[in-house]
Amino acid sequence: MSIESEIWTTLKVLTWTTGYLTEKGVENARREAEWLLCEATGLDRMGLYLNFDKPLQDDELAAYRSMVARRGKREPLQHILGSQEFDGLEFIVTRDVLIPRFDTETLLEEAVRQAPTARTVLDIGTGSGCIAISLFHRLPQAAITAVDLSPDALSIARRNAERNNAQIEFLLGSFFQPVSERRFDLIVSNPPYITSADLADLQPEVRDFEPRLALDGGTDGLDAYRVLAAEAPRYLEPNGWLLLEIGAGQDKDVATLLADAGFDAIVSVPDNAGIIRVVGGQWHAV
Structure with a gap:
């Protein structure tokens, strides 16, 4: 030009x-x-x-x-513009966090449907903070805690919380390590679910510019789900819910992991395109 x-x-x-x-x-x-x-x-x-x-x-x-x-x-448009809208709110995005996607609103809707009176909520792998911050506004009675392994991601999440007038407790660490001995009415997560072998085939916008830590789900894409299913019961109140965003085609495997861990009332929820996007279960054991 x-x-x-x-x-x-x-x-x-x-x-x-x-x-x-x-x-x-x-x-x-x-x-x-x-x-x-x-x-x-x-x-x-x-x-x-x-x-x-x-x-x-x-x-x-x-x-x-x-x-x-x-x-x-092929740098993502959102990185160039510096932000992305999600659930009616505006979120700062950089290379340190996944870009919020419309599909994830399915997780928000299911969280509100299954746990409308939740008093305590935990978001594992918060990234930009879009899930935790949106739930702060959707569940005004709830105290929201958000965890991430990346200090840089937590820095962006804190900026987004301030930008969107949300009071969130942000903690640095892996999975449940930062909240030892605490229990929650609702645990949500959008963990990495791309198989390691498929990473090279992703669109350049994702492969080259979004954090691999938030994408790589291991050999079968289920590494994080195994940890979440096995450990979440120790951190859930009786009748509490674990709700997880998943990749296309992973619903049966994730539902089996939850059932094997003792969850019941298993739900599989499609997004607007009809793809099962959320799998969750309720913890009834005391």
């Missing part, structure tokens, strides 16, 4: 960028071109359409070219 010899109007820039990002394998290239241009110009999408014939200022075009170059290298 040469800026010296041509006049780049809004429409011309969008047309060029759509073709460029499409060639680079970016899905929804036109929409992403618009989002990037909104960021560079300070306009919303309606503003872009109302200014199709307006030339971009030099500083706007320079900022836009930089962002388009990054996206052409």
Whole structure:
């Protein structure tokens, strides 16, 4: 994109960028071109359409070219823009955390459905904090604790809690280690579930830019689920719930792990696409 010899109007820039990002394998290239241009110009999408014939200022075009170059290298749009909406809230995202995904809202809905009166909630592997913070707003009576193994992830989660006016207890450590001897009415987790062999085949946006610690689920993708199923009963109140986000096709294996650990009332919940996205169980033993 040469800026010296041509006049780049809004429409011309969008047309060029759509073709460029499409060639680079970016899905929804036109929409992403618009989002990037909104960021560079300070306009919303309606503003872009109302200014199709307006030339971009030099500083706007320079900022836009930089962002388009990054996206052409398949850096996630959310990293370039710096945030992602989730459950009606806005979350800071960096390479240190998974980008919040719409599928995970299935876990929130099921948590509210199964444990609407929960007084204590534990989020294992909180990442950006999107689950814990959203549950803070959905379950206002509950005290929320969030754990992560990564100090950098917890730093982002704390910033997101402050940004979204959520009072969360954040603890550093692996699985249940930071909450020894405590019990909860509800435990939720979106653990790593990609098999180690499949990591190389992920989209570049995920493979090259999101934290491997939050992706690699071991040889069969179930390493974290084995730990969660086996250890959660020691940290659940009687009648407490363990609810887990899973990868496509993992529902039967995870349900078996929960049943073998003594959970009952096993649930398997589909997302809006009909894919089983959440498996959970209730702990009745005292």
